[in-house]
Amino acid sequence: MNRFSMIGRRLTQAIPSIIGIIIVTFLLTRALPGDPAVYFAGPAADEQSIAEVRAALGLDKSLPEQFWLYLGDLARGDLGVSISTGRPVLEELATRLPASLELTLVALVFAIGTALPLGILAATRPNSWIDHLCRVVVTAGVSLPVFFTGLFFVYIFYYIADLAPSPLGRIDIYFIAPDHVTGFFLIDSLIAGDLETFRAALAQIILPAVSMGVFVLAPLARMTRASMLQALGSDYIRTAQASGLSRSKVLFAYAFRNALLPILTTLGMVFSFMLGANVLVEKVFAWPGIGSYAVNALIVSDFAAVQGFVLSMAILFVVINLAIDVLYTIVDPRIGMEG
């Protein structure tokens, strides 16, 4: 079986879980306490205006009927209209998902860029100062909550040292967002050839990305160190060394490649986790991402928005898992196309 049919099969397998997620989120949002009609009718509404809002939201229909209508909308690619913002959920996700993804990816690049060298160095020199450094970083990373790191960085780098720009979201206040192509400001500004905006966007993203990155650095560095240690202690490395292969060849072509599988698994988990957990960083840095949108929607029982968020996250997870699986097969050809 080739890689494409594997991807196809994986996607087919994802369909039942997505259907399940659709049903569960629909039921869960309906089970939320609080009445959105009352909430959105406003502070001084009377019975009649609440009823009007309820009808406008379609909440006066029976549950199965609401579900049927929801399915119909989904089939047409319509995620509904968010009642709190009055805009189509799809439009909201289209502007906010890239913001979150951009932040997460930059954070991930930072985390990988720091964790892998740190883990490898620690594994090749056990009990040296670098190993201890690795241990300290890992412990600090897991034990400091993200919002704390965020606020701490703002205090140090913005408030005291004046090195970072004001934590005002994706772009400085006097700049204009680049024209929307991908929704990633770093990419869009390059497409527009506007280096100044690129620099501004980059300056804005560094601090929040590092705050997030520090948190996920820990599992990555620890996993790198552990699996590198294991690989380095195995027979084939001894054989390779005995055969007189160069140190870097042994380290990267044999040890690291074999150590990569558990790291990839951790990476997949960490990525999904970051997408969901970055709401705190988003709040501190005024980042207009998907996490804060979802939390706000949840607070006001904004059904359509919550459903849209969960669904898009589910799809994203499926895609990420698939990507990781495909990467497995590249890293280790023994891993089954059977899968």
Add this chain to the structure above:
Amino acid sequence: MKRRDFLKTSGLVAGVGMFPMLRHIPASAAGRDNTVVVVLPNGPNSMDIHRSGTNRPSYAIAVNVYDRLVSFGSKTLANGTTMYNYEDIVPELAESWTLAPDGMSMTFALRKDAVFHDGSPVTAEDVKWSFDRAVSVGGFPTVQMKAGSLEKPEQFSVVDPHTFKIDFIRKSKLTLPDVGVPVPIIINSKAALKHATEKDPWALEYMHRNPLGGGAFMVDRWDPGVQIVYKRFDDWKSGPMPGVERVIVREVPSASTRRALIEKGDADISLDLPARDFRELADAGKVNVQGAPIENSMYALGLNMNFEPFKNKLVRQAVAYSIPYKEIFEAAAYGRGVPMYGGKSMKPATIDWPQPYPYDTDYNRAKELLAEAGYKDGFEVPISFNLGFADWSEPAALLVQEGLGKIGVKSTLDKVPGANWRTKALVEKSLPMHMKNFGGWLNYPDYYFFWVYQHGHLFNSMNYRNEEVEALVEATLNLPIDDPAYEPNIKRMLEIAFDEVPLIPFYQPFLDVATQKNVKGYEYWFHRQLDVRNLSKGDA
């Protein structure tokens, strides 16, 4: 190159787009003199105050981007803060107005030179359409209009292109002030009608995203959830030309970040910080903190009449004596408010509103009252508060719990998420003891009583009913304040409220705002949104 020149040239180069000026404003201080940067936790979710679901921050759009017929003058408080003056109604889009000899209608003469943002003249047709819309769309705007006895389109008529008439259903002192609240905005009806459909005759769909006004500012750019950028409308005629050309309002959810931004000078105005931050900023003195007591508003404890012990007046009074008021004023308000406890007499001396209720912390008195009521051994009660207002209500609830403990009443804390609060507290009215924060737009005690003490009304979450209060509110609500019956009626209402205490006020909160020293023209408004029209930037 001066900024103005820079803007011109880059405007020519860039040419198109929502923001035709430039990609960024030069960082030099001179480049930013005409721009005010505001940070707040939540921005508008709609451009249309008439839409159901429009949030409070959106009222700022109605204030800054639209005109009303009338506005309010201003006055300066003892602490130096400027606030609007509800006693002084001044022209906005209407140059003048006259009351008919029989007192049953009012005619407004509109400015003849006023234009909308698209350049078309403002006519009485537009005014009529706008008022019709406000009373017809239902929901909050219609309810607010009703408060001023503005109920149906037949009341509004066009006399000539620049004269608009309102027929009254009843004489009411609330009608003219209600014309000045953010709801009856004047909309460009010709432009709106182009987007109206049979299903949507009031163009709600279009106006949700596109403002169609003639106010002092235009919306230059709106990124929902991120920012709104106002640009001055240079052809505005309804008031003095605003002192700044551009106002950027950014959403910054974290209060700590908002505080850092104002302290570092990257924001000119920071709104909605916790009371504690405002106090610390005021003490530090680097920025100006301006606060005005929120009119017609009190943070208070509501006692539900459906809860058995609270049916007894003595128990309610006992609770009122067991509240550690001073500690609450310190720990919840951080002193940024006006105490509403420790009044001198059970009989009100004035009709000032709000005024301190005649209760103070007195545990012995409370125990006596409780024993007299037959609850010597106390009872158990949950104290509910809205998590959305946890910054003041959580410390207040904890202190109330402590105070109640001293008189033998056991209590538990019940945290209610924001979305449930309305249903539980206001609609079902099912919370035995709860934190309240109602504030009325129209600044009259009888208006407060109408919402909070009259039975069945939304904010009467106490299920309070007193026949005399019912009759007094009915009789007083529409009375002019110079009517001989007005003052005795209000005094009687207050006296009943003092004696029966279904509602135990703690303090009247401040609406605080932190501004840089060179930012002038901040004014407190009853709608609690930032009116950017009077702002200017000068030397510190």
